[in-house]
Every structure is written in C-alpha cells, then in structure tokens.
Amino acid sequence: MRVRPLATLSVVAVALLALAGCSSAGSPSASGSADPAASAAASLCDSVAASGAASDAVSVTGDVGSAPTVTFTAPLDVTGVQATTVVKGTGPAVADGDYVTIGYAGYDPATGKSLADYKSDDPPAPMVANSILGSAFGCGTVGSRAVITVPAANSNPAAVYVIDLLSSTPAAQWCQPQAPASGAPMPTVTWDDKGVPTVTVPSGQTPPTSVTEQVLTEGDGDTVQAGDSVTLNYHGIKWSDGTVFDSSWTRGQPATFTTSQVVAGFGNALVGQKVGSQLVVVIPPECGYGTATTSNGLGGQTLVFVISLQSTARG
Template sequence: MSTPVTPPERFLVRLRPLAALSVAAVAVVLLAGCAGDGGDSASPSASGGVTGDLCAAAAPSGDISDAISASGEVGSVPTLEFAKPIDIDGLTIQRTVMVEGDGEPLAAGNFVDYAATIVDGATGEVLSESGYTAGEVLPEQISPESGGQIFGCATVGSRLALAAATSDEANPSLVYIIDILGVTPTTAWGTEQEPVAGLPTVTLDESGAPTITIPDADPLAETTVVALKTGDGATVEPGDQVLLQYRGVRWSNGEEFDSTWSKGGVPIPLATTGVVSGFRQALEGQTVGSQVLVSMTPADGYGDGEINTTDLKGDTLVFVIDILGTATPAAATAP
C-alpha cells in the first residue's frame, strides 16, 4: 500500500535519543541498561502503548553527580561547576535530581520536551546547548529501555545532573544538565478554525483520531491547505524534522490508504524534504500544535495516471495532519 512518503519508513528520522547530542555517549547513556534508585518516588501509568517502570530505570545518584552545581532557572542555559577532571574509574552513569519540578511525573510513552547542556567532564568545555529555544529539539518518547536511565519518572519542571563515562578517548567523561520542560500531547492542541466550504469535513473521536468525509463533488483543481486548528508553537521551516500524526484518504472513494492512527496512534518524525510535494506544502509554514487539512492534486502527490487500487497515481489525496513538534537539522544533529 502506498503512503504519503513512499513509504514513511524510508524517510523516517528516528527521534534522536538525548545522548545522540554527543555521539560518544550513546552506548553508555542509553544502552547501558543501568537501573537503580535515581531519587524518583512515583510510578506513573503507561501512555502511548509503551509500558514499564521509569522510576526503576533511572540511573542511581552518586558522589560525582551529587557534586555538580548549575546556576540559572530551569529552562535557561545553566552555568556548571564541578571538580575537573571527573574520576571515571568504575563510573558508568550517575544521575541526581538537582531541582524537583512541581509538574506531573513522567510516564513511559510520554513525548518529553527537554533542554540539554553537555560538557566535557575533563575540561569543562561546553559541547552542546540545545532545546532552550523552541524548534531546536524534537520531543523524545521515553521508555525504560530508551531514555529511562536519564529521565526516570522525574516531574515536569525538574533539572537533572548526569555524569557518564564514554569509550571516546577525546571525551572520556561527560556531564549533562537536563531540564524537563513539558510533555507533548499526541494530538494537535491549537485553536479551532472555522471550516471552509467545499472541502472534506473532519470529525475527531475521543482519542483525537480524525474521520475524513469527502464531499459529493469533483476533486479540487489545485492543491489546497487549510488549518483546522492553529497552534502557538514554533514554525515549521523548510528541511525541518517534524513530529506528527496523520491520516490519508483517496478523494475518489474516501478510503484510507495510510495512517499513524491505524498503527497505534503513536506520532512519528518525518523530514519535510522526505515527503511528496503536497505533504510538504501542508507542513512548511505551519506552527506546532496545528492540525492541517490538505487536498493534493496528483501532480503534488504520485503523478497522473489511471486511478486504480494498486497505487495512488491519478488520485487526489486528502490528509489530516497533527503537527506536534519541529526541529531544525542543525539542532537535531548537534555534536
């Protein structure tokens, strides 16, 4: 079955794990499988189809992480102080909750909004500062196996300090300051807009999944994009990676041909440069939190041809897209 990105898996850019901001730390921080008492006490419920105990997954605190200090408010770039160089003998990863936020505890399956500062543990050199400005980092879905060691079940508004050893001779140890800014909903949250006459109509079920009804009329002659909800987040720029949900149907018969909602209702990341023209037009220039309807001509979809059931050529395609996050390529691949 054809899809809006022919297929999505081909262009899917995985949500970069937090440690990917420093490539050397990926194996240590996210794949180390360490667990222990990270200072969290709650055991929040699962969400997004992902289950597990984030509290138990959190890395344990230790003398090194406890001794790290960071000035500045949560959500602003911190100034770090710690004894340099870090003693990495026997160190895997230590995690200390520096500031406990007053928000809800994180749950497995949450898409977490965060900011991160990463510092060389030997020299104190700042290697990366990301997420302090909207549109720099995509929300990351966490589970006990992916990101759980870092985030645990900390509350929104918390600041975490982590120290980790790596296998990279250039940066044998790293210090992280992680600010937990929020949890991204898995459906668009923007302000509803008035419907436009002549376009397909959209209704949402309790989960936010859209049903698209095609009007009894000829397909639109031009690709048309309208906002069903207008969000208040960052603007999607050309080339951005976008976290989204979507459903696509044919104008010719109203049948669905692809949908994240039919695959568990879990958002996926896509690059605006990795989708067909009509889908790209529906993303770029929109704001995070928006829900967009696009009716795309064959020219902006899969080209002209005789409409049939085996491919999408010749058919006008209609998508409803929830835009949940965006990140520039430069920020997403920060060192």
C-alpha cells in the same frame, strides 16, 4: 531514516548530536534505536539512574527553563550513567509514553567546556524507560532539573548533560491524527505507471495546524498497533515549496521501523491503519522536527507524506 532522538536511544549510545535532534537525513526515522521490548520490560519509575561521584560533582545554579551555570573540576571521571536531581519540580508526575518538552545543555567532562548551548525548542519526545530521559527522571515531576553523566560508547564521547523537564502531555493527546475538516485544502496524489507517487500541495493555502490524514486506499490486512514494526514505502515533501526531501520509492526499497521510532505525527498516523492502505499525512512542525531551524532543513516545516503500508508485526 530518522528516529526521534533522546527518548528512543539507549543511554549508553546517545551522542550529543542525537540529543540535540540533529541529523543529515530528512526522513521520519534513523539508526540507533533501542530495543522496544527492552523498553517495555522496564518500569519507567525504576529506570532512574543512581547518583554517583561524577554526577554529584557537577554544581548547577540558575532557574529551571533557562540556561544553567555549570561548574565542575575537569577532568571528570565518567565511567557510568549517573543522575543527580538538582531541582525537584512541583508539577505533575510523568507517565510512561508521555510526550515531554525539555531544556538541556551539554558539557565535555574532560575539559568542562560547553558541547551544546542551552536549548529548549526541540519537539517533544516520548518518555520511556531505557532512555536518557528515563535515566534522568524516571516518573519524576514536571519542573525538575537533573544532571546526568553518560560514558563514552561506540564513537560517541562521554558527556555531562543538565536537563530540565518543562512539560508533559499524555501520549493519547499528543499529535493524534484527524480526518481533514470539511472543505479543508489537502495535497493531491497521482501515481505513475510504476506506482511511484507525485504530490501536489494546494497553491497559496495555509496548511493544517494539526496532524491530518486522508486514506486514499483502504487495505484489508492486519491493523497496525502502537509499537508495531512496520514495512512501508513513503514519499515526503515540504508543504512550503513542494520539495521532495526523501522517498523510499526513489531508493527502490521499502523502509522498516517501529511506530515509536519516528516523529510523533508519522508514527501516530500509522496506528489503526490496515496493511495495504495508502494514505497522505500532513504533519505540522511541532509533531515533526520542531519549530526551530535544523541541520536537515526540516525544522519549522509542515511535512507531507504519502505512505503505502506493506506489512506489520507486533513489537
């Protein structure tokens, strides 16, 4: 399972690969999520980490939105999460839950060497407290650049990140699902005698450019709310070639996660649906795994999910 990285991970547990949005899994969620209740209890504006000797020791030059020139004397003693604002942006302040785009680069505090070249093509992630973005910016302004140091935790090494806050979109406007337009091509779903779906993508048709969902069967159970923990079965294919990349039905066990722990298009499609419902959802790249190539092969892909909701519980 694949959680949207960066914003949902605890700042002391985030690894470089998680920050970069890499994963060996193809499905919409993964391990490593933060406690949603803890995130809700903290104020985004109050979540900014204090600056300290380590973050202040990092010198950064260059324009926001482009690769920075970073220098510091190694080894840098990273013993806690520290954040120093390098550039204060002049754009709008971000609010809790806003979807933000970022640029970032990572460095090894022990050697000063690059861990990740500057990257700015990941899909947007929600801005929440108790996250590396919350610790770097809080409710800061678009156009800001920050240095944040993250100590080693579990199997994740210590790291220094330079992060640019490039844009912000209110959650209510980001990747919200809509019904198929009249006459628009949609995948078809058939079920075998065990209730396992097969999905067929319309041949030669251009996929929708926004999150599009179609309710196949409407349930009569509780309605899923944002942040709920849901248990469901799902089956995911690529629109481009119909390849199945993950399926809880195939594994023989439903998945459980919160609506905020998955890619935006998947999570938003669940909100407002009733337990017992079955639906098909088409998710364009920017609402899934982004437009760039990723190690899991899902970057740049329009994804199709069949979902069968089994239960929901308040987060």
